[in-house]
Amino acid sequence: MSERFFLAAAPQQGQARLQGDEARHLARVLRAEVGDAVTLFDGSGRSWLARVTEIGRDDVGLEVETAFPAPEPALQGGSPGQLTLAVALPKGDRQKWMVEKLTELGVARLIPLTTTRGVAEATAGAKARLERVVIEACKQSGRNTLMEIAPGMSLAQLAAGPAGQSRCVVADPNGTALAVVPPAPPAQLQLPLLGLVGPEGGFTPEELAAADSMGCTRIALGPHILRVETAAIALAAKLL
Amino acid sequence: MSERFFLAAAPQQGQARLQGDEARHLARVLRAEVGDAVTLFDGSGRSWLARVTEIGRDDVGLEVETAFPAPEPALQGGSPGQLTLAVALPKGDRQKWMVEKLTELGVARLIPLTTTRGVAEATAGAKARLERVVIEACKQSGRNTLMEIAPGMSLAQLAAGPAGQSRCVVADPNGTALAVVPPAPPAQLQLPLLGLVGPEGGFTPEELAAADSMGCTRIALGPHILRVETAAIALAAKLL
Numbered sequence: 001m002s003e004r005f006f007l008a009a010a011p012q013q014g015q016a017r018l019q020g021d022e023a024r025h026l027a028r029v030l031r032a033e034v035g036d037a038v039t040l041f042d043g044s045g046r047s048w049l050a051r052v053t054e055i056g057r058d059d060v061g062l063e064v065e066t067a068f069p070a071p072e073p074a075l076q077g078g079s080p081g082q083l084t085l086a087v088a089l090p091k092g093d094r095q096k097w098m099v100e101k102l103t104e105l106g107v108a109r110l111i112p113l114t115t116t117r118g119v120a121e122a123t124a125g126a127k128a129r130l131e132r133v134v135i136e137a138c139k140q141s142g143r144n145t146l147m148e149i150a151p152g153m154s155l156a157q158l159a160a161g162p163a164g165q166s167r168c169v170v171a172d173p174n175g176t177a178l179a180v181v182p183p184a185p186p187a188q189l190q191l192p193l194l195g196l197v198g199p200e201g202g203f204t205p206e207e208l209a210a211a212d213s214m215g216c217t218r219i220a221l222g223p224h225i226l227r228v229e230t231a232a233i234a235l236a237a238k239l240l
Numbered sequence: 241m242s243e244r245f246f247l248a249a250a251p252q253q254g255q256a257r258l259q260g261d262e263a264r265h266l267a268r269v270l271r272a273e274v275g276d277a278v279t280l281f282d283g284s285g286r287s288w289l290a291r292v293t294e295i296g297r298d299d300v301g302l303e304v305e306t307a308f309p310a311p312e313p314a315l316q317g318g319s320p321g322q323l324t325l326a327v328a329l330p331k332g333d334r335q336k337w338m339v340e341k342l343t344e345l346g347v348a349r350l351i352p353l354t355t356t357r358g359v360a361e362a363t364a365g366a367k368a369r370l371e372r373v374v375i376e377a378c379k380q381s382g383r384n385t386l387m388e389i390a391p392g393m394s395l396a397q398l399a400a401g402p403a404g405q406s407r408c409v410v411a412d413p414n415g416t417a418l419a420v421v422p423p424a425p426p427a428q429l430q431l432p433l434l435g436l437v438g439p440e441g442g443f444t445p446e447e448l449a450a451a452d453s454m455g456c457t458r459i460a461l462g463p464h465i466l467r468v469e470t471a472a473i474a475l476a477a478k479l480l
Contacts, residue, residue, distance in 0.1 A: 097337065104470045106462050141464040222346050222480060224381040230344045233470075237477035240462060 002049070003030065004039045004139045011064045016040055016050055018060040021132075027055050038062070041138065043146035045070045070144065082192045083239055084150075084166070086111040086158055088199035089120040090228040098229035099130045102147060103137035105236045108192075109148040111158070117201040122152035155210045158196075166194035168216035169239070171231045172208060175218030178238050193239055197232045242289070243270060244279045244379045251304045256280055256290055258300040261372075267295050278302070281378065283386035285310045310384065322348040322432045323479055324390075324406070326398055328439035329353075329360040330468040338469035339370045343377035343387045345476045348432075351402070352392040357441040362392035395450045398436075406434035408456035409479070411471045412448060415458030418478050433479055437472045 005022045018026060018040075026032045032052050040062065041047040047068045054061035085102060089095050089112050102110060110130075112122030120126070127149050134147045153161070167188050169178075196203075196211055203211070208218070221234050245262045258266060258280075266272045272292050280302065281287040287308045294301035325342065329335050329352050342350060350370075352362030360366070367389050374387045393401070407428050409418075436443075436451055443451065448458070461474045 101470050101473070104464055104466050105474060106464060141466065143464045221477075224344055224346060224383045226344050226381065230341050230473075233341070233473055234345060234477035237461075237474035 002037050002039050004041060004047075004142070006135045006139060007040045007042045010042045010044075010046070011040070011048060011050075011062075014064045016048070016062045016064060018062065019058065023056075023058055023060045026052070026060050032060070037065075039068075040064070041144040043135075043138070043144070045145045047144045082108040083195065083236065084109040084111060084162060084192060085195045085197060085232055085236060086113040086153065086162075087197040087232045088113045088115040088118040088228060089122065089126075090200070091120045094227065094229045095120060095126075095130070096133050098232055099133045099147070099149075100137045101229075101233045102236055103134050103143060104141045105233070106143070106240050107147055107236050108145075109150055111150040111162070112152040113158070113196065113198075114152050114154045115199050115207060116204050117199040119199060127151075155196075155207055155214075158194075159210065159214045162192075162194055163214040163216070165191060167191045168194040168196065168211070168214055169219045169235070170196040170203070170208070170211040170216040171198065171221055171226075171235055172218040173202070173220055173225065175220040178219050181217055181219065195232075195235045195239060197228060197235060200228055242277050242279050244281060244287075244382070246375045246379060247280045247282045250282045250284075250286070251280070251288060251290075251302075254304045256288070256302045256304060258302065259298065263296075263298055263300045266292070266300050272300070277305075279308075280304070281384040283375075283378070283384070285385045287384045323435065323476060324349040324351060324402060324432060325435045325437060325472055325476060326351040326353040326393065326402075327437040327472045328355040328358040328468060329362065329366075330440070331360045334467065334469045335360060335366075335370070336373050338472055339373045339387070339389075340377045341469075341473045342476055343374050343383060344381045345473070346383070346480050347387055347476050348385075349388040349390055351390040351398070353398070353436065353438075354392050354394045355439050355447060356444050358439040367391075395447055395454075398434075399450065399454045402432075402434055403454040403456070405431060407431045408434040408436065408451070408454055409459045409475070410436040410443070410448070410451040410456040411438065411461055411466075411475055412458040413442070413460055413465065415460040418459050421457055421459065435472075435475045435479060437468060437475060440468055 005018055034052050036052045040050050048064045049066040050062040050064045053063050085107055130149050167184055221231055245258055247256055274292050276292045280290050288304045289306040290302040290304045293303050325347055370389050407424055461471055
């Protein structure tokens, strides 16, 4: 596989341009030359083989040679079988690490969850930083569809929105092991999956009751107290 | 739960002593006073409620009040149902992060795996650093049995040792999804589990063939290229 670059805008008439971080990475870090082959992806599942035609100061021009067949299923958060995680974000490096891992594993959408005991807010700056982590993880892992970082939501907003159309589980130390949860009825298998992960210190009893009212199954992830990012990654690995 | 401290030697006649990092953490960071209650664990599954009786310059004396019942099953790597992971270690922070997460999830033993494309060696210094990470993760997650960091092994040593008495799976992008692997025959369910994870760049075809000869099932962990630590954590989450 040749080096992969994220294209903010799809190619037009066989021509593409990399700008910003992506252009600098290709031109300055990798010291690309005219004629070099790279793989481009636009984050919606499409990807192309392209050759460098022009290296500018802050942008790189490319000519598309081949459109690759999209090998992965559509990863939109609302599609059947796709996984959305709503997580009370941890802080700092743990937040970044979690987003990298969830992207690699194939989570379709991450919703920062506002909770009573939560420690990190989903500010616009945080969202932009995490979107950059998603792009880097997609470049590295061969994933062509970006993981969506959704706007922050409360449990009430989740109940009124995504939860209504999903099979929902909530990570709870007092829940049931996933292996012994009865399989969903066939009609529900067509629904997207939604997993809820609370903050360090856990959901409050009221928040767990709210998750119950949404129809979420309480799932235990083992005998130990997991950090937020560990619970989110373990839940993704178990559900995907 | 009161603060947890790792005890290098089990209490004798109701008396215990913390030394080194643990004593400094309790005495200097948390500024403990005589009479304060803490939880002690010795890494073999046992734990106690104790009270501080004496605070020295580099050690802390404690009196044991209660021995807690051991709530978790024996986590020795060779016990039925227990999971050993043999992993070609990633470098630096990724190695540390992986060990923290595997400890939280309940992996019994980690064997650093020597492979053709591996990047990190299991030196004595590395082992000591990782053992410190294990202790910290046990303190934080409420785990009372240390994850064992075994000496480094090659695939041949693994075949001659632990693999012979285990149900074995190997992470392989071209393998089968775990969900569609036929269940093990009942007699095998009594065996411990062994999971193999290769280096960045993967096992060589010869190494995969060696894993086949050990009786390992090739398991795919999804459609993307996972980093070593992501594959190890995902495998642990799926198997535990």
